[in-house]
Amino acid sequence: MRSNFTFAENVYDVVRLIPFGRVSTYGAIASYLGAKKSARLVGYAMNNSHQIIPVVPAHRVVNRNGLLTGKHFFGAENEMQRRLELEGIEVKNDCIQQFKKVFWDPTIECAL
DNA sequence: GAGGTGACTGCGA
DNA sequence: CTCGCAGCCACCT
Known part of the structure; x- marks a missing residue:
């Protein structure tokens, strides 16, 4: 495949598709990209999302448990939580x- | 070139 | 139920 485009590039694109007030998981994104077993790559990709333009709503991406595992990477520990609260x-x-209620799965919402 | 890491997930004990 | 381990793949040293 094109080494020019990394798996991360696809991740950023999917994350930007997450609607306002919704959240998604690493596994769901990875599965949408056809690599459900590579949820780690999604997380690793997000690590670099801070320098990606347009801004990637990484705060809408959490782990399977709905836990803000990456909040530590937002500079401020409460930054991620604050942004989520701002979205309702x-x-x-x-x-x-209410994770299940705000959960947005690209494989379902954006299927086909 | 080889080894180690990681914002994860699923299964086994 | 909770704890631990293995798999997975790109990026970094």
């Missing part, structure tokens, strides 16, 4: 409340 997403103890 209830977050407590770094965990997304």
Whole structure:
């Protein structure tokens, strides 16, 4: 495949497709890209998302448990949680409340 | 060129 | 139920 485009590039594109007030998981994104077993790559890709333009709403991407695993990479520990709350997403103890309700799966919402 | 790491996930004990 | 381990693939040293 094109080594020029990394797996991360695809991840950024999918993350930007996440609608306002919704969140997704690494596994869901990886699965949408055809690499459901490579959820780690999604997380690793997000690590570089801070320098990607346009801005990647990485705060909408959490782990399978709805836990804000990457909040530590936002500079401020509460930055990720704050952004989610601004979108109407209830977050407590770094965990997304009603996660199933705000969960957005690209393999379903953006299928085909 | 080879080894190690990681914002994960699923399964086994 | 909770804890631990292996798999997976790109990027970094």
